Amino acid sequence: MGIEEQIRRGDGLLMVDVQNDFCPGGKLPIKGGDEVVPVLNKWIQASLVKHIPIYASRDWHPVRHLSFKDEGGKWPVHCVEDTEGAAFHPELIMPEHVIKITKGVRFDKDQNSAFDETGLASQLKKDGIERLFIGGLALDVCVLATVMDAREEGFKVKLILEATRAVTPDGGEEAVNRMKESGAEII
Numbered sequence: 001m002g003i004e005e006q007i008r009r010g011d012g013l014l015m016v017d018v019q020n021d022f023c024p025g026g027k028l029p030i031k032g033g034d035e036v037v038p039v040l041n042k043w044i045q046a047s048l049v050k051h052i053p054i055y056a057s058r059d060w061h062p063v064r065h066l067s068f069k070d071e072g073g074k075w076p077v078h079c080v081e082d083t084e085g086a087a088f089h090p091e092l093i094m095p096e097h098v099i100k101i102t103k104g105v106r107f108d109k110d111q112n113s114a115f116d117e118t119g120l121a122s123q124l125k126k127d128g129i130e131r132l133f134i135g136g137l138a139l140d141v142c143v144l145a146t147v148m149d150a151r152e153e154g155f156k157v158k159l160i161l162e163a164t165r166a167v168t169p170d171g172g173e174e175a176v177n178r179m180k181e182s183g184a185e186i187i
């Protein structure tokens with residue numbers, strides 16, 4: 001079935017952290033991270049045709065963010081605000097009306113989920129969204145956290161497996177299992 005036949009009014013496309021630093025050549029590269037871009041572009045084009053709202057989250061850290069290794073966190077420095085690494089992948093189609101969700105900006109905690117104190121759930125409800133198609137990076141970190149919160153907030157979720165990549169294969173497998181248990185569908 002084509003993408004356009006799968007989406008309808010009440011759906012939203014949510015792309016998680018498709019940013020340079022998470023792609024090969026970036027500061028926290030995920031294997032095959034850039035391979036999600038052409039897949040997501042097809043979903044974006046179909047969403048445009050069907051007038052489905054598009055949401056794109058981005059990790060957007062202050063310098064010396066607490067998630068960085070030097071500050072006692074677990075990750076190398078990545079997605080520092082206003083740097084090239086924090087920019088969306090240049091080949092990702094980004095129509096002007098895409099709603100951007102900026103996260104990871106806090107000094108006191110990291111925000112893996114696009115829903116974590118961003119107000120996204122309110123915006124989606126305001127936009128009449130009932131079901132989310134989700135893809136992006138990384139499957140076992142921010143995509144996982146986002147899918148779990150989406151379920152918690154009562155949204156139906158379809159994870160586009162071809163449009164995501166994991167930091168580790170084991171982590172990816174576990175993430176998919178947890179998503180399924182939460183009631184998300186894997187497509």
Ligand SMILES: [Zn+2]
Pocket residue numbers: 059061067075078079104
């Ligand atoms: Zn981060």
